[in-house]
Amino acid sequence: MAKIRLIEIKHFRSIKSLYWCPGNGLNCLIGPGDSGKSTILDAIDLCLGARRGLMLSDTDFYELDVSQPILISLTIGDLPEGLKDLEHYGEFLRGYDSLLGTVEDEPRQNLETVLTVRLTVAADLEPVWSLYSDRTALLDPPKMLQWKDRTSLAPVRLGHHPKSHLSWARGSVLNRLSEVHAEVGLALVNAAREARLGFGAKAAPQLADTLAKVTEAAQNLGIPVGASVTALLDAHAVSFGDGAISLHSEVGVPLRNLGTGSARLLIAGLHRIVAETTNIALIDEVEHGLEPHRINRLLDSLGAKEEAESLQVFMTTHSPVVLRELSGAQLFIVRATPDRHDVRWVSTANEIQAAIRNFPEAFLAKTILVCEGASEIGLIRGIDRFMAAKGNPSLQALGVSYVDAAGGSADRAFIRADVFQRLGYRVAVLQDNDKTPSADVVQKFIDAGGFHLAWRNGRALEDELFDSMPADAVLALLIKAQELTEDGLVNSHIVTTSRGTSSLEQVLQEGNSGEYSRETRNLLGRSSRIRNGGWFKSISKMEAVSHEILCAHWGATDREFTEAIDRLLRWSYGQA
Numbered sequence: 001m002a003k004i005r006l007i008e009i010k011h012f013r014s015i016k017s018l019y020w021c022p023g024n025g026l027n028c029l030i031g032p033g034d035s036g037k038s039t040i041l042d043a044i045d046l047c048l049g050a051r052r053g054l055m056l057s058d059t060d061f062y063e064l065d066v067s068q069p070i071l072i073s074l075t076i077g078d079l080p081e082g083l084k085d086l087e088h089y090g091e092f093l094r095g096y097d098s099l100l101g102t103v104e105d106e107p108r109q110n111l112e113t114v115l116t117v118r119l120t121v122a123a124d125l126e127p128v129w130s131l132y133s134d135r136t137a138l139l140d141p142p143k144m145l146q147w148k149d150r151t152s153l154a155p156v157r158l159g160h161h162p163k164s165h166l167s168w169a170r171g172s173v174l175n176r177l178s179e180v181h182a183e184v185g186l187a188l189v190n191a192a193r194e195a196r197l198g199f200g201a202k203a204a205p206q207l208a209d210t211l212a213k214v215t216e217a218a219q220n221l222g223i224p225v226g227a228s229v230t231a232l233l234d235a236h237a238v239s240f241g242d243g244a245i246s247l248h249s250e251v252g253v254p255l256r257n258l259g260t261g262s263a264r265l266l267i268a269g270l271h272r273i274v275a276e277t278t279n280i281a282l283i284d285e286v287e288h289g290l291e292p293h294r295i296n297r298l299l300d301s302l303g304a305k306e307e308a309e310s311l312q313v314f315m316t317t318h319s320p321v322v323l324r325e326l327s328g329a330q331l332f333i334v335r336a337t338p339d340r341h342d343v344r345w346v347s348t349a350n351e352i353q354a355a356i357r358n359f360p361e362a363f364l365a366k367t368i369l370v371c372e373g374a375s376e377i378g379l380i381r382g383i384d385r386f387m388a389a390k391g392n393p394s395l396q397a398l399g400v401s402y403v404d405a406a407g408g409s410a411d412r413a414f415i416r417a418d419v420f421q422r423l424g425y426r427v428a429v430l431q432d433n434d435k436t437p438s439a440d441v442v443q444k445f446i447d448a449g450g451f452h453l454a455w456r457n458g459r460a461l462e463d464e465l466f467d468s469m470p471a472d473a474v475l476a477l478l479i480k481a482q483e484l485t486e487d488g489l490v491n492s493h494i495v496t497t498s499r500g501t502s503s504l505e506q507v508l509q510e511g512n513s514g515e516y517s518r519e520t521r522n523l524l525g526r527s528s529r530i531r532n533g534g535w536f537k538s539i540s541k542m543e544a545v546s547h548e549i550l551c552a553h554w555g556a557t558d559r560e561f562t563e564a565i566d567r568l569l570r571w572s573y574g575q576a
Helices: 037-048 086-092 147-153 173-177 185-203 208-220 260-273 292-301 320-325 350-358 360-364 374-389 412-422 439-447 461-468 471-484 489-497 504-511 518-527 539-556 559-572
Strands: 003-012 015-020 026-030 070-077 094-097 102-104 112-121 127-132 156-158 280-283 312-316 331-336 341-345 367-371 400-404 426-431 451-454
Touching (some): 003 112, 015 037, 015 341, 026 037, 026 320, 037 070, 037 112, 037 312, 070 094, 086 127, 292 320, 320 350, 320 360, 350 360, 367 412, 367 559, 374 400, 374 426, 374 559, 400 412, 412 439, 451 559, 461 471, 471 504, 471 539, 489 518, 504 518
Parallel strands (some): 026 312, 026 331, 156 280, 426 451
Antiparallel strands (some): 003 015, 070 112, 094 102, 094 112
16 A cells, blocks of 8 residues: 655645655664654655645744745555546656665656655635646646545544544544445444434423413413423434444443553554554654553564554654664765754664664764763763752753773674764764774764763773862771772782772871872772772762762862863753
């Protein structure tokens, strides 16, 4: 059945220009808030929906500029025979090149035969639906699909309240599910009549006094009402249409009372059954109202794991659960630039698929901070929490996400960063300096717009902390280390690293003088980061150190160290 091959949008809401060739099956749009994802779904719905009128306003025009008309064009492929009919549509048939993602105005061999449906809205706010081809561009009046064909192409939209699909209302999935529409006309009329009569029989005893007074008054005035008036439902007020027939549970509870998530799940399953007649679905925020395990079930119902791709789905999400369940082939990143919107295919490359599984939250962000390990993530989180409490904008509120490169070689963080950089994200790398990354790898990352921060002079983060902060902060670090580790571990590490020449007691005694020697600071840095036994080697531990100790002594800490972090923060804020 028909599939959308090409979407073109101009001057619609936040979109100045967009040109996108979607996939045959599930198309999941991701990206930061206000990037235009829902607008794309609305554009498809407005252009292809079976409606005769449309309520738009000046706010639907890009930057409220009504001098430029709204243009939404959908090029439809995989056409059923009826839409290839030369008598009705011959002059509008065009050719689509799937390799180039382009349309030629005349169909020819090796190109797919397609039709382009266009919605135009000018300053008068009157919508005009038409078929489009270059050779008929000046046709007046423009020609549109026949209503039966327009109805067959209309997408199904599963919104937050999709309850109309649980009755036999016009356009509902239940009508499309029925091979033969129920002959319910006479039954509905009889039901209305029985309701009127039944109401009268039950209401008469309760209204007897009122009815008697009305009858007496009418007779005294010579108004012919018979022996007595009665109370019945007004025939014009009681009318049943197909929409009055709805689904109920075994005990008679209407299924429209289902929760939003359950209703969406059921309706999506029904649409899979009728995919041969209704095969385009639109779902905004697919996770809405569903627990993670039910999100997975809904995605299965939409054909996420099937190769046949009988149902073409356009959906948006802000849920990492959704991303983990999908392939990179089904994900598209929406990017807004001053002149146009881009929709980028994520791809199925192994390193990208691995990143989706391990860091789905990052794909939903604007800016990615790739950290060598959990300690660096904790450091920035602690500073961010401190800054936010002082009234500064939170990094997470600005769309910054953290990726843990999990140590390894010095180039590993750049391999992680490259995945996101290729997809158009702003990316920074924060790493230790005890291992030297390849110069060409670093330069390639920077040339592509990346921000790189490494600690000084071969140091790791723990070295910087013990070497840069004042003596009272070093003492606070030692106290914190003892709180966060098992008894005796801090002393054991100091003894081991110094080869028995120092101990925790000796270090504390040295601190009583009000200062620590450069050698002692160096010893503490090395002792604190022993492999598999680091004092602060977790996000939560280093976050506490950063928030409670580093931030409290920020002004007294070595300026070269704090200024390096400031540069990273300014870049994260978009100020550098």
